Amino acid sequence: MPRRVRRPIFRDLLDLSVRRVSRNRRRYKSIIITMACGIAGLITVVNLGDAVETKMAQHLTILGRSTIIDIEMVDDNSLHPGVFSDQDVRRLKLIPHITEVAPHVSLPTIDASFRAETMAVRIAGVHYSFWNTIMASLLEGSFTNSIHEKNRSAVCVLGTNVVQELFRGANPVGKQVRIGGISCTVIGTLGGIQSLNTRRTAFVPLATARHRLGGLFKIKTIRLRVDHWTNIKLVVELLGEDLRRHFHKEIAKSIRVYYYPERIQKVEGSVAMVKNLTVFASTVTLVIGGVGIAILLLAAVRDRRREIGLKKALGATDRTIMVQFLLEAAIISLLGGVTGVLAGTVFCLILQMAIGLQVAPLVLAVSIPGGFLAVVSIGIMAGLYPAKKASRMDPAIAMCPD
Numbered sequence: 001m002p003r004r005v006r007r008p009i010f011r012d013l014l015d016l017s018v019r020r021v022s023r024n025r026r027r028y029k030s031i032i033i034t035m036a037c038g039i040a041g042l043i044t045v046v047n048l049g050d051a052v053e054t055k056m057a058q059h060l061t062i063l064g065r066s067t068i069i070d071i072e073m074v075d076d077n078s079l080h081p082g083v084f085s086d087q088d089v090r091r092l093k094l095i096p097h098i099t100e101v102a103p104h105v106s107l108p109t110i111d112a113s114f115r116a117e118t119m120a121v122r123i124a125g126v127h128y129s130f131w132n133t134i135m136a137s138l139l140e141g142s143f144t145n146s147i148h149e150k151n152r153s154a155v156c157v158l159g160t161n162v163v164q165e166l167f168r169g170a171n172p173v174g175k176q177v178r179i180g181g182i183s184c185t186v187i188g189t190l191g192g193i194q195s196l197n198t199r200r201t202a203f204v205p206l207a208t209a210r211h212r213l214g215g216l217f218k219i220k221t222i223r224l225r226v227d228h229w230t231n232i233k234l235v236v237e238l239l240g241e242d243l244r245r246h247f248h249k250e251i252a253k254s255i256r257v258y259y260y261p262e263r264i265q266k267v268e269g270s271v272a273m274v275k276n277l278t279v280f281a282s283t284v285t286l287v288i289g290g291v292g293i294a295i296l297l298l299a300a301v302r303d304r305r306r307e308i309g310l311k312k313a314l315g316a317t318d319r320t321i322m323v324q325f326l327l328e329a330a331i332i333s334l335l336g337g338v339t340g341v342l343a344g345t346v347f348c349l350i351l352q353m354a355i356g357l358q359v360a361p362l363v364l365a366v367s368i369p370g371g372f373l374a375v376v377s378i379g380i381m382a383g384l385y386p387a388k389k390a391s392r393m394d395p396a397i398a399m400c401p402d
Helices: 002-023 025-058 086-092 130-134 146-151 160-167 206-212 229-246 261-303 305-313 318-355 361-391
Strands: 068-073 098-114 117-126 137-141 155-158 176-179 182-191 201-205 221-226 255-258
Touching: 002 025, 002 318, 025 261, 025 318, 025 361, 068 229, 086 098, 086 221, 086 229, 098 130, 098 160, 098 206, 117 160, 117 206, 130 221, 146 206, 155 160, 155 176, 160 182, 176 201, 201 206, 221 229, 229 255, 261 305, 261 318, 261 361, 305 318, 318 361
Parallel strands: 117 201, 155 182
Antiparallel strands: 068 221, 068 255, 098 117, 098 176, 098 221, 137 182, 155 201, 176 182
């Protein structure tokens, strides 16, 4: 029986609160807009922050080597075979979160010549997936590819210093350069930012180096690329387990795994700083909106004190008065929340199309109810003090004239 009585009372209070907010919509409009801006900003920041992290993980030019892991054989043990096998390479590709596995071989110095020009270069035999691990950029021509690898083609890609010293500024693409006793066709030259080693290196297909150049058959180094910097530590752990499982323990001690946690920390710190600043700004906007609700409801308590006193004189309980004002606060915050959620979602989709950042559907689906809950909670908390003040008002004093 008590439950049947409460429901009509609550519906009446809700209907009354809706009519009150509607009647005073001009007064509440600025607060609703403020709350909407806060929640829209929060949703945009959360989603675009995640999209920026994903985009940064894809561009190693920005990240440096923070998503790269290098595995190297070190010849410091008599039991050490000194090489990785092709089977090792295939197995590493099965480890979760690894997107590229690039074995390579190299010699620090080998003679290269073009016509009368000769210089000592570094020679590197690289699998075609190697280019994706350094995010290399081309100045001219093309990279080595799977066809070159399969056919063991005598082709090469040259670093900047090699081009400058052997070709004296001329475009070398299509020309023949002699490297370590074989004649290679230059198919590309590197551009962009290059390390000192890269600038003086001639890159040939891995199969070409292993089978046509002496001293380059043994694979001692493998470079791995991980899909996201947050997965680096997990991959390192899985990698360690794999190496311990497939190599003798004495041999496994001679395998070095290199990754760059300090660079990961710098990237994470930069992204976190930007996200925290924007989240803080959005939160401040929401809090300002909540303060606005509190101030307007306190003014409403003063303006409606006779109404409150009359209701109490007619039998309205403190709880009834309190619920009515809390409902008004909730309705105001609901209006701001709905408007902000719609604006934030539309804004994310517009930015996705405009600047090419991919908003993750899961993050968007989680941020919308999370942000909506936050703005409603702030609105209700803001209305709590005015509601308590109204509910505790003495009816005799409330009905007295000013």
